[in-house]
Amino acid sequence: MARPNKRTTLREVAEATGLSTAAVSYALRGKHVSKETEERVRKAAAELGYEADPIARALASGRTSTVGVLAGDLQDLWQQQLMAAIGRELLAGDRYALILDAGGDPERELALAKQLRDQRVDGLLVSPVDPSAEGWSKIADAVPVVSIGDALSRARTAGEVLFDNRAGIDAVLDYLRGLGHRRVTVLTPTGPSTPDRPADVYVREAADRLGIEVEVLPCAQELGEATAIARQVLADSPEGRSRSAPAGLAPPTAVFCFSDSIAYGVYAAAAEASMAVGRDISVVGFDDHPVSRVLTPPLTTVDWGLTDIAKEAARLAVAAIEGRRVRRKRILCAPRLSERGSALRVAE
Numbered sequence: 092m093a094r095p096n097k098r099t100t101l102r103e104v105a106e107a108t109g110l111s112t113a114a115v116s117y118a119l120r121g122k123h124v125s126k127e128t129e130e131r132v133r134k135a136a137a138e139l140g141y142e143a144d145p146i147a148r149a150l151a152s153g154r155t156s157t158v159g160v161l162a163g164d165l166q167d168l169w170q171q172q173l174m175a176a177i178g179r180e181l182l183a184g185d186r187y188a189l190i191l192d193a194g195g196d197p198e199r200e201l202a203l204a205k206q207l208r209d210q211r212v213d214g215l216l217v218s219p220v221d222p223s224a225e226g227w228s229k230i231a232d233a234v235p236v237v238s239i240g241d242a243l244s245r246a247r248t249a250g251e252v253l254f255d256n257r258a259g260i261d262a263v264l265d266y267l268r269g270l271g272h273r274r275v276t277v278l279t280p281t282g283p284s285t286p287d288r289p290a291d292v293y294v295r296e297a298a299d300r301l302g303i304e305v306e307v308l309p310c311a312q313e314l315g316e317a318t319a320i321a322r323q324v325l326a327d328s329p330e331g332r333s334r335s336a337p338a339g340l341a342p343p344t345a346v347f348c349f350s351d352s353i354a355y356g357v358y359a360a361a362a363e364a365s366m367a368v369g370r371d372i373s374v375v376g377f378d379d380h381p382v383s384r385v386l387t388p389p390l391t392t393v394d395w396g397l398t399d400i401a402k403e404a405a406r407l408a409v410a411a412i413e414g415r416r417v418r419r420k421r422i423l424c425a426p427r428l429s430e431r432g433s434a435l436r437v438a439e
Contacts, residue, residue, distance in 0.1 A: 099141040107135045158408055159207035159215040160188045163240075164195040164280060166312040167352045169378035169397070170218060173239075176401035177216060184409055186213070195311070197221035197285055201230075208234050214408040219243060221285045235411035239404050241289055250407030250420045252400055256290040257297075259393045259426035263375050264297050266391075266428060267345050271437040272373065273303055276324050276343040278310035278317070278353045290349060306343065310353050317356025318363075321346070325360050325372060344437050345373035351380040354390055354433075373434035388432030395424050 105112045108131060117123045118132035135141075158181050162170050178188035189212060193200035197220045204226070207215055214235040219227075222238065227246035230236060235249035242251050267275055275298070281288045291307060298305040310320040327342050348354040354376040361368050368374050369388040376383055376392030383390035403422045410417045 099139045104132065104136050104139060104141050107139060108132055155211055155213055156185060157187050157189050157212050159212040160190045161200065161203055161207065161215065161217040162190065162192050163218045163220045164312055165192040167350050168382065169351060169380045172380065173397055173401060176397060177405055180401050180405035186409065193220050195220055195280060195282060197224060201226040204230050213412045216404050216408055223287060235408065237404050237408045239400065249411035252404045252407070252422045252424065254395055254424050255426060257293045259377065260290065260293045260297050262426055262428045263347055263393065264301055264303055267373065267375065267434065268301050268303055270434055272345040274343045275303055275305050275345045275347050277305050277307045277347045277349065278320065279307055279349045280310065280312050280353065282309055312350055312352040314356055314359065317353045318359040321357040321360035322363070325364055325366060345375065345434065347375050349377050351376035351378040351383045351390060351392055358386060369433045369435055375434055379429055391431045391433045392429055394427045394429050400424060
């Protein structure tokens, strides 16, 4: 019977080089030894097939080189892109992202955050479903937490990379008002259990200030579910009512989607109803996902600077893990409205 391969130990590398195990450990990490010694130890380790034991290294350092990355909902294509970008940023610093998906469920989100904490991740980055949940406080006390998008109002975090939702919402509603829109349906991924998320509060404040009537509707980010909600919205639009005119409030002339993934559902529902986005109904998104540029017509949306968000979030997490001070722990991401062809001017 073949014998299992035996892992080469640090002691064996030490014996081969005539050095202490401590000196070999330092040399392999490039610390406190001469360049000549470091090269000699690395050569011996390679010849012996030595590989550092990650468990032993974690026990010695108190770190696992793993960072938890908790997505609010990976049905959102932009969040998929963001999580991948964060993973690349962490990997560039020899840290590994353990990415989990809360699926838009605040209870599941806290359960997964606690699981990551219990697995001794070195840090946690989270795009929260429920930023005001009480459970974040204990989690942030146990592991460095960096919040992305919205601040964790009840927790002392190691850093925040926040979206200036107020500025983004103002930009979109100002833009739609300038095109003559006075009734707008807002589709938000926020669920009934978390009604106080900042973006949902701000949109009502901005609408009141601008004299726009808004109806805020929860909408899942999965394409099929978003399309189903959009069908109902479009049936209530002026073009939809020309086909079947139900009684009720004045119909919306524009749909403002709090993610581009939701906007894709509006495009799909419009195609089913033989309606044209940018002609029969105006649509605006909130992410600037690459797919939005190749739609017909391309989607007018808000760009938050995903690359910079990933870099800043990873930087703050690594600094907290290493115990380094940073000058700015709170980064506010400014929005940029990318005007394309999905919104039309209407008669006031």
